[in-house]
Amino acid sequence: MAEERDAKVSQHYRGLQALEPPPELDQTIVAASRRVVSSPGRHRWYYSLAAAAVLVFAVALTLHIERERPDAEGLSQAAAPQLRLERELRGVIKQPAESESKPAAQQQSKPDEVRPGIARDAEPRSGFAPEPPASAADALAAAAAAPQQEPAPAAPAVAARRLAERRKSEAPPQMQLRREETLARQYAPAPAAVPILAPAAPERPERWLERIAELRSRGKHAEADKELVEFRRVYPSYPLSEVMRERVEGR
Amino acid sequence: MQAADEELMLAYRAGDAAAFETLYRRYRSPLYRFVLRSVKNRALGEELFQEIWMRVIEARARYAPQAKFTTWLYTIAHNYLVDHWRKRGLSLVALEGDEHEGGAPDPADHAQARESLARFAAALEALPPLQREAFLLHEEGGLSVTEIAAATGTHGEAAKSRLRYAMAKLKAAIDDG
Numbered sequence: 001m002a003e004e005r006d007a008k009v010s011q012h013y014r015g016l017q018a019l020e021p022p023p024e025l026d027q028t029i030v031a032a033s034r035r036v037v038s039s040p041g042r043h044r045w046y047y048s049l050a051a052a053a054v055l056v057f058a059v060a061l062t063l064h065i066e067r068e069r070p071d072a073e074g075l076s077q078a079a080a081p082q083l084r085l086e087r088e089l090r091g092v093i094k095q096p097a098e099s100e101s102k103p104a105a106q107q108q109s110k111p112d113e114v115r116p117g118i119a120r121d122a123e124p125r126s127g128f129a130p131e132p133p134a135s136a137a138d139a140l141a142a143a144a145a146a147p148q149q150e151p152a153p154a155a156p157a158v159a160a161r162r163l164a165e166r167r168k169s170e171a172p173p174q175m176q177l178r179r180e181e182t183l184a185r186q187y188a189p190a191p192a193a194v195p196i197l198a199p200a201a202p203e204r205p206e207r208w209l210e211r212i213a214e215l216r217s218r219g220k221h222a223e224a225d226k227e228l229v230e231f232r233r234v235y236p237s238y239p240l241s242e243v244m245r246e247r248v249e250g251r
Numbered sequence: 252m253q254a255a256d257e258e259l260m261l262a263y264r265a266g267d268a269a270a271f272e273t274l275y276r277r278y279r280s281p282l283y284r285f286v287l288r289s290v291k292n293r294a295l296g297e298e299l300f301q302e303i304w305m306r307v308i309e310a311r312a313r314y315a316p317q318a319k320f321t322t323w324l325y326t327i328a329h330n331y332l333v334d335h336w337r338k339r340g341l342s343l344v345a346l347e348g349d350e351h352e353g354g355a356p357d358p359a360d361h362a363q364a365r366e367s368l369a370r371f372a373a374a375l376e377a378l379p380p381l382q383r384e385a386f387l388l389h390e391e392g393g394l395s396v397t398e399i400a401a402a403t404g405t406h407g408e409a410a411k412s413r414l415r416y417a418m419a420k421l422k423a424a425i426d427d428g
Contacts, residue, residue, distance in 0.1 A: 006418055009371075015371075019283055021300060022297070025300065029305070029308075036308055037271075
């Protein structure tokens with residue numbers, strides 16, 4: 001404002017001591033000005049580094065988990081046949097009960113039908129086929145082959161006699177089914193014979209056979225053969241009647 | 252060519268610390284004298300001086316060149332002084348022991364100058380705070396009447412009147428010798 005300025009007054013004012021801020025005060029203020037400017041950048045850098053660290057950790061953790069998975073999958077692959085059998089058995093077990101129009105099964109009193117089972121039992125089995133212990137199979141075979149033996153249980157002997165009588169009378173399929181059911185109960189594999197990998201009880205033999213027969217009738221021979229093999233592993237000593245044999249074996 | 256004050260402040264707002272240091276070097280002495288000659292003692296003056304610059308630093312993010320940088324700077328200083336005036340009386344910094352460095356070659360003139368200067372300092376101290384402030388903003392800060400009005404939150408006529416009265420008293424003190 002030039003109109004208000006007076007040179008004399010200004011001169012006198014300039015004549016007063018030229019006061020200056022002390023150096024330490026300058027340093028304090030300048031340092032504060034630098035801190036304010038530098039700290040946000042540091043924070044940005046910090047958060048970027050923190051985000052990168054979290055990302056690296058997440059990726060490493062994911063990779064670690066993925067590495068762990070193949071081991072479990074490898075075991076599952078190694079146990080695939082067992083699991084497959086287990087699933088099949090479960091699937092067989094879970095199948096609804098089919099109509100009980102099954103042909104009669106031959107009595108296990110026929111030694112010819114039992115002995116192959118025994119022979120098979122004696123042979124070393126491969127894979128994960130469930131099978132009864134040889135001792136149990138032998139017990140069953142002995143009980144079936146010698147109903148007249150005193151130490152044999154009475155039930156198999158009674159069942160054998162009943163079967164013989166009914167065969168003579170050419171019992172209808174329903175009665176044959178009942179016979180088969182009875183035999184199935186009697187000659188059901190021991191608990192120890194249950195496959196180790198099959199926590200659930202296997203399907204009842206008559207139902208299983210019926211299912212195999214149905215597969216055969218539908219022309220699904222490969223599946224029928226497969227099921228039959230499994231059936232014989234689970235129930236190696238289960239007697240098959242001629243009718244049933246023809247149906248499941250496709251002869 | 253020196254960068255404008257407003258450009259430097261905008262640069263500081265953008266993160267350029269050196270821009271602030273340039274501004275500080277430009278206005279540290281005038282503002283220091285303005286504050287010290289407006290308060291009672293040197294320690295308090297230095298405290299206010301630091302607070303004013305801290306406020307400038309704090310407000311950098313909100314700075315917008317709507318007025319001159321000096322007007323904005325002295326507005327902050329005025330607000331701090333008003334708070335100070337409300338708490339205690341306004342008084343000039345005691346200049347005991349401060350020697351006049353102007354120096355006239357003639358010893359007689361030197362004595363006369365010293366007396367004149369003493370009267371001037373006394374007259375400056377005796378000014379009402381608002382008049383003294385107007386004078387210091389004008390003389391030390393280089394603000395115009397309009398800018399003084401903006402810095403002190405008053406209208407132009409009031410600022411002009413204060414400055415006129417201040418100048419008249421100081422001139423009279425000089426002429427009395």
